[in-house]
Amino acid sequence: MSSDAQSSTLREYLAKSALDEILDRAAPILGRDPGGSPSSPTCDWMAKFPDHTKLVDMNLPGTHDAATWDYSAARQAELIKYTGPIRDSVFFRCQERSLLQALNDGIRVFDLRLGYNPGNDTIGFYHGVAMLGPTTTLQDVLYGLYHWLVAHPSETILVSINQEEGSKTLYDRKFEEILFATLNNDVGKRFWLPAAGELGTLGAARAKLVLLQRFTYQFLSSPPANPFGIHLDAAQWTPNGGNINLTYNETPKRVAYIQDTFMPLVPPHSSADANITSKFQAVTGHLEKAMSRRSEGEVEEPLYISFASAHANADLITPNVIALGNASTAGMNERLLPWFKNNKGNRFGIVFLDFYHSEPELVAAIIGL
Structure with missing residues (x-):
């Protein structure tokens, strides 16, 4: 094998190892992808629709509190050292299928709710006061969604993101900085639909994520009013x-x-x-x-x-x-x-x-x- 071929093989190995490590970290929220059945009518259902179809005219099934699928009594007991005693897990769990299973089932919209992971250095997932994973980060889960889209380029995923007020974690400048950096890093720029203030057409959104922004930048020195996606202001979301x-x-x-x-x-x-x-x-x-x-x-x-x-x-x-x-x-x-x-x-x-x-x-x- 030539030195060039060896270098190429090594790069591929390192890239795969890095991706596998990310997917392992993301698994408590993302799940693991067993691969959708090619004959399933819902695994790649958007392929059946023409490019000019507007997303606002489509029927898009989604999962509310999508990250709660693995929140059991046993999981709650593992995390009580972070949360202290809270209500039974049944009050917080809303799903039984992981994000990747849901995508293969045809779900195309995820409701994701965020807060600081312990240590206040990464952003993770909550439902109310229930922490769903102390080390899994938003960035790792998004990389898993990007990876799924590479394998399913006819599809698009709408992602609703907001800071979970009931988590009792802070919403501050640092939170905004981490969130902004996560959504706008070099990899994210390849996968988020760049259009702002509209959902647009399915053709433009294929193989991309569309942001439903349920938060408002408040602390960044030059906050983007709405860099991409649509802004659904949480302050106007009537309880x-x-x-x-x-x-x-x-x-x-x-x-x-x-x-x-x-x-x-x-x-x-x-x-x-x-x-x-x-x-x-x-x-x-x-x-x-x-x-x-x-x-x-x-x-x-x-x-x-x-x-x-x-x-x-x-x-x-x-x-x-x-x-x-x-x-x-x-x-x-x-x-x-x-x-x-x-x-x-x-x-x-x-x-x-x-x-x-x-x-x-x-x-x-x-x-x-």
């Missing part, structure tokens, strides 16, 4: 809001219409059925608006976002009960599946789910395949 309107571009005017009633609007001590029924009505009512409206007055390309996820702490009803139901009543996923099938061919927008795999046909029904 438990069923009809949130966020303008993410003034000219042309573009608005996100959001339903996020994470605590169903029922009296205290209501039954699981009452909570689920209230949430189902809120979700389907919002979806019906998405189906019927292609414009909102002067608004161009309205974006609809519906959270099918919920919990009801006052009634001790956890996310899994809302999503899956119990012995006495059907959950959101079981109720939504026939609803989506009956409304096939309509535009729904982004739909965030909990425990989506409880109904294996649900993702395909949302997409409309």
Whole structure:
């Protein structure tokens, strides 16, 4: 073997070793990719749509609190030295499939919530006060998403990022600096869709990530108002809001219409059925608006976002009960599946789910395949 060939082989080996190390660090949040079945209709489903398709007109299934998939009682016990005693793990877990499994299942939007890892030198993942991994970083997980896109170049991934206020970690200048550097490093610049204030077309977004920015830069000396992606200002995100309107571009005017009633609007001590029924009505009512409206007055390309996820702490009803139901009543996923099938061919927008795999046909029904 020539010296040039040896050097090339060594570079490839070192590059693979470095990537393997990153994916190992990311695995507690990212999971591991077993490879999607080529015959799966949802692994590379975006390949079936033409390039000119606008993302706001697509049906995009997503996972709410996507990083919670491995948060079990055992995992919580491992991390109690960082968090102290908190509520049972069942109150925080919203998924059962890893990020990579979800991508292969057809999920294309991730709700990721961030806070400082112990030591305040890296940014990791939280749901409320529940730390999900003390050493896994946002940067490592993003590298894993970049790697998946290289293998699936027809697809795009929308990533919603915000600092989790309930984590009790600081939002300060250092947090912003780390976050900005993570999103804008040389590798990230190759994979984030550079357009600002619009989602654009599927063709432009293929093999790229699209940022849904649920935070506002406050401390950087020259903060980018919105360097890429769309800005969904957290300060205007009404808590438990069923009809949130966020303008993410003034000219042309573009608005996100959001339903996020994470605590169903029922009296205290209501039954699981009452909570689920209230949430189902809120979700389907919002979806019906998405189906019927292609414009909102002067608004161009309205974006609809519906959270099918919920919990009801006052009634001790956890996310899994809302999503899956119990012995006495059907959950959101079981109720939504026939609803989506009956409304096939309509535009729904982004739909965030909990425990989506409880109904294996649900993702395909949302997409409309």
